[in-house]
Amino acid sequence: MVEQVILGMLMQGKMSGYDIKKTTEQTVGLYFTISYGSLYPALKRLVESAMVTEEETNNSKNKKLYELTEAGRQSFLSWLREPLQSNRREYLVKIFFYDYLDQDTRVRNLQLFMYEQSAVLSRIEAVERIVAQELTQIPNKDDYYYRMSVMHYGMQFYRMELNWLNQLIEKRDFE
Amino acid sequence: MVEQVILGMLMQGKMSGYDIKKTTEQTVGLYFTISYGSLYPALKRLVESAMVTEEETNNSKNKKLYELTEAGRQSFLSWLREPLQSNRREYLVKIFFYDYLDQDTRVRNLQLFMYEQSAVLSRIEAVERIVAQELTQIPNKDDYYYRMSVMHYGMQFYRMELNWLNQLIEKRDFE
DNA sequence: GGACGCATGTAAGTCGTTACATGATTCT
DNA sequence: AGAATCATGTAACGACTTACATGCGTCC
Numbered sequence: 037m038v039e040q041v042i043l044g045m046l047m048q049g050k051m052s053g054y055d056i057k058k059t060t061e062q063t064v065g066l067y068f069t070i071s072y073g074s075l076y077p078a079l080k081r082l083v084e085s086a087m088v089t090e091e092e093t094n095n096s097k098n099k100k101l102y103e104l105t106e107a108g109r110q111s112f113l114s115w116l117r118e119p120l121q122s123n124r125r126e127y128l129v130k131i132f133f134y135d136y137l138d139q140d141t142r143v144r145n146l147q148l149f150m151y152e153q154s155a156v157l158s159r160i161e162a163v164e165r166i167v168a169q170e171l172t173q174i175p176n177k178d179d180y181y182y183r184m185s186v187m188h189y190g191m192q193f194y195r196m197e198l199n200w201l202n203q204l205i206e207k208r209d210f211e
Numbered sequence: 212m213v214e215q216v217i218l219g220m221l222m223q224g225k226m227s228g229y230d231i232k233k234t235t236e237q238t239v240g241l242y243f244t245i246s247y248g249s250l251y252p253a254l255k256r257l258v259e260s261a262m263v264t265e266e267e268t269n270n271s272k273n274k275k276l277y278e279l280t281e282a283g284r285q286s287f288l289s290w291l292r293e294p295l296q297s298n299r300r301e302y303l304v305k306i307f308f309y310d311y312l313d314q315d316t317r318v319r320n321l322q323l324f325m326y327e328q329s330a331v332l333s334r335i336e337a338v339e340r341i342v343a344q345e346l347t348q349i350p351n352k353d354d355y356y357y358r359m360s361v362m363h364y365g366m367q368f369y370r371m372e373l374n375w376l377n378q379l380i381e382k383r384d385f386e
Numbered sequence: 387g388g389a390c391g392c393a394t395g396t397a398a399g400t401c402g403t404t405a406c407a408t409g410a411t412t413c414t
Numbered sequence: 415a416g417a418a419t420c421a422t423g424t425a426a427c428g429a430c431t432t433a434c435a436t437g438c439g440t441c442c
Contacts, residue, residue, distance in 0.1 A: 131360070
């Protein structure tokens, strides 16, 4: 994901590696972080594959400025258009960049994602009903308090997320 | 985390590697998964370091049963006692096993974690106020809709989580 | 003059996943 | 008879992080 996020940050304009890291921290830092150990090698790869250009600034600090090429822009947008996936919170990082995406793809992807997430919620709720049932048979319920609580976390989490997704779509694209 | 989760699952009793994977999927599967590529090597390491014992069942399927040793139990509990950390959802996996932890450590760790999480929420809220202020100066607000929404996600997420943590402590340890 | 922020970079290590390989048993 | 499930295992690869190494500029 490092490479795509770098490209995404460069959509704003020319930046140094250092700035890319800072901007990332200040924006999607809660969901994704880049370390220098992955940032600089990634930038090198992106230059090699002509996704970005490198420009030396001879300002004595060895600072370099990176800029998106058209190929880089296309590559970023093509990543952005892909369906949202829930692993590693990639979806949040992608949605962060969704202002760059066309409305059609956006709405389609968000609705598909909502559908998948609500399916997960349904499954958790189904399990919850079964477990709650089983628990009535058991005398020492307290021994399973934390296990149960983590299941409840799942429900609350997905409900919150679905709510958020719902507002996200409603407010922007249907009014 | 693989090794600790294996130990945690074995707290219930003897199991095969296959069963450990299944149980993990069915319980904390939303937050943590084990692949065979990490499971079996981990079991081997745990046998070597005498955390678990391996028992062959000659039931023709080459099935092996793994059982916690006292050292393994201690190692697991010592991991469980450590402060909760928010990386990689380790905290949810740990809390899942919290029925095994003594009340004192439990309450202390949960309260400390809540404190840290609420500090994060405060920081997000502070940023939100500043950004909301800045946004009033800008004409094309709509261009930042998704960026803003991801920030709101952060707030809603932490609020939900703090709520959950609050209930978790209140219901169990103070009434 | 010393701490902090700016700025780039590498080597080694960590912690996993994916894909492959194999084979028995049970269900339909 | 064929699919699904039970059952174990390895080799190659991936995507990072951590720790180290270096040096300039600026603020106090």
